[in-house]
Amino acid sequence: MAPPAKIAVGSLVWVEDPDVSWIDGEVLEVNGEEIKISCTNEKTVVANASSVYPKDAEAPSCGVDDMTKLAYLHEPGVLQNLCSRYEMNEIYTYTGGILIAVNPFRRLPHLYDNHMMEKYKGIALGELSPHPFAVADSSYRQMINEGISQSILVSGESGAGKTESTKMLMRYLAFMGGRAATEGRSVEQKVLESNPVLEAFGNAKTVRNNNSSRFGKFVELQFDSRGRISGAAIRTYLLERSRVCQVSDPERNYHCFYLLCAAPPEVVDRYKLGNPRTFHYLNQSNCYDLDGVDDSKEYMVTRSAMDVVGISNDEQEAIFRVVAAVLHLGNIEFVKGKETDSSEPKDDKSWFHLRTAAELFMCDATALEDSLCKRVIVTRDETITKSLDPDSAALSRDALAKIVYSLLFDWIVNKINSSIGQDADSKFLIGVLDIYGFESFKINRCLTGMPFVFIILESRGLVLAVNCMVTMCV
Numbered sequence: 433m434a435p436p437a438k439i440a441v442g443s444l445v446w447v448e449d450p451d452v453s454w455i456d457g458e459v460l461e462v463n464g465e466e467i468k469i470s471c472t473n474e475k476t477v478v479a480n481a482s483s484v485y486p487k488d489a490e491a492p493s494c495g496v497d498d499m500t501k502l503a504y505l506h507e508p509g510v511l512q513n514l515c516s517r518y519e520m521n522e523i524y525t526y527t528g529g530i531l532i533a534v535n536p537f538r539r540l541p542h543l544y545d546n547h548m549m550e551k552y553k554g555i556a557l558g559e560l561s562p563h564p565f566a567v568a569d570s571s572y573r574q575m576i577n578e579g580i581s582q583s584i585l586v587s588g589e590s591g592a593g594k595t596e597s598t599k600m601l602m603r604y605l606a607f608m609g610g611r612a613a614t615e616g617r618s619v620e621q622k623v624l625e626s627n628p629v630l631e632a633f634g635n636a637k638t639v640r641n642n643n644s645s646r647f648g649k650f651v652e653l654q655f656d657s658r659g660r661i662s663g664a665a666i667r668t669y670l671l672e673r674s675r676v677c678q679v680s681d682p683e684r685n686y687h688c689f690y691l692l693c694a695a696p697p698e699v700v701d702r703y704k705l706g707n708p709r710t711f712h713y714l715n716q717s718n719c720y721d722l723d724g725v726d727d728s729k730e731y732m733v734t735r736s737a738m739d740v741v742g743i744s745n746d747e748q749e750a751i752f753r754v755v756a757a758v759l760h761l762g763n764i765e766f767v768k769g770k771e772t773d774s775s776e777p778k779d780d781k782s783w784f785h786l787r788t789a790a791e792l793f794m795c796d797a798t799a800l801e802d803s804l805c806k807r808v809i810v811t812r813d814e815t816i817t818k819s820l821d822p823d824s825a826a827l828s829r830d831a832l833a834k835i836v837y838s839l840l841f842d843w844i845v846n847k848i849n850s851s852i853g854q855d856a857d858s859k860f861l862i863g864v865l866d867i868y869g870f871e872s873f874k875i876n877r878c879l880t881g882m883p884f885v886f887i888i889l890e891s892r893g894l895v896l897a898v899n900c901m902v903t904m905c906v
């Protein structure tokens with residue numbers, strides 16, 4: 433990279449702009465720290481030298497496929513390059529070993545077919561156009577040639593395309609790692625087929641993304657000494673528990689709640705469900721339906737995906753019983769009880785939901801009422817039971833809903849893992865980390881408002897990178 437050019441009269445520069453983030457122009461005057469610029473939007477602005485960056489007049493209009501080739505690797509230069517490429521339908525760009533993906537918001541099947549996978553096989557990173565297959569191929573080859581386990585970190589804001597990119601990486605690794613069939617279905621097939629189940633219970637509509645993953649996912653593909661996939665494990669973390677009892681417009685709660693309410697009538701009757709608008713955990717937002725998604729069909733799709741990943745019919749029934757119980761739990765309201773600072777279910781409706789939740793949880797209704805309306809404090813000498821006022825009882829109801837839902841999610845992940853099968857003797861592994869999407873409405877939206885994903889190939893330092901990112905997100 434060339435050293436930053438001195439900004440002088442006549443230089444071409446980028447300057448910050450409140451509307452389009454960065455605008456280019458020509459320097460008219462330089463007065464110490466103040467720079468007067470004639471911008472290409474025909475405005476003349478005076479800016480501080482710290483917010484003015486040199487523009488490379490010789491940069492190709494179609495951009496470069498590796499941004500380390502840019503004369504200036506500063507924010508406006510990078511964004512301009514991504515923008516020029518995006519306009520030419522080139523959604524992938526490298527910055528050295530990092531792949532940047534800009535969400536195309538439309539299907540591009542020709543980019544991901546088998547022919548493309550064949551094309552990237554054994555080709556060094558940078559020889560062909562930037563692509564997730566190239567990153568996956570490079571990680572696979574490094575693992576085989578150097579005998580070192582690899583990690584691929586996928587990061588970006590919510591809706592940027594991390595999950596889609598992760599699926600591409602997994603598909604390519606499955607293609608390279610071959611078919612290690614266990615009981616008819618290969619490990620990699622099972623990993624890919626677990627996506628609809630995880631999405632039904634861990635994804636929700638957010639402002640940015642109709643199918644936003646509300647949990648982090650680390651998929652570990654285990655390989656034998658011949659480079660064949662011999663096992664896999666899915667590790668999830670940081671499920672957004674608060675969403676179970678708190679949703680704001682125009683978002684939705686987890687998909688599973690809506691698809692269960694749209695299940696065949698006999699299922700809806702069995703769980704005493706009905707219109708999602710009648711449930712407190714769903715009606716805090718006015719959004720119930722998703723464009724182009726039929727929840728009743730999604731229910732059937734989820735049931736068959738559960739069959740495929742080895743969740744038995746009885747287990748599926750138990751899972752949906754818990755989902756329905758959580759909805760009933762949310763409809764229990766509390767009023768002041770007879771004793772001071774105590775509470776009890778508000779009316780017949782609340783009693784109905786309490787009894788139904790208890791029935792579905794297969795527990796005693798009085799025990800459930802006590803667990804919501806009372807707190808047990810255990811000291812060294814005695815056990816004290818304290819009554820809760822109505823507000824505290826509602827908080828304890830929400831806490832129970834959140835913990836039950838997150839335990840259910842963990843149970844489903846464990847079940848999927850035992851069905852996929854682990855290889856305790858695996859020689860190497862490739863881990864793909866789809867890190868939890870953050871939502872940034874002020875930053876990362878420059879020039880075209882493009883959301884992008886970073887795909888980073890790593891053989892060391894993953895833990896450090898994750899720690900830094902988690903710290904940044906917190």
Ligand SMILES: Nc1ncnc2c1ncn2[C@@H]1O[C@H](COP(=O)(O)OP(=O)(O)OP(=O)(O)O)[C@@H](O)[C@H]1O
Binds near residue numbers: 538
């Ligand atoms: N490569 C791609 N090709 C086609 N469409 C894409 C691609 N990447 C993303 N999309 C579109 O963008 C939507 C959001 O992408 P995705 O779910 O992968 O985002 P995400 O970064 O995982 O978001 P979150 O963090 O909220 O889960 C997808 O449902 C899809 O419609």
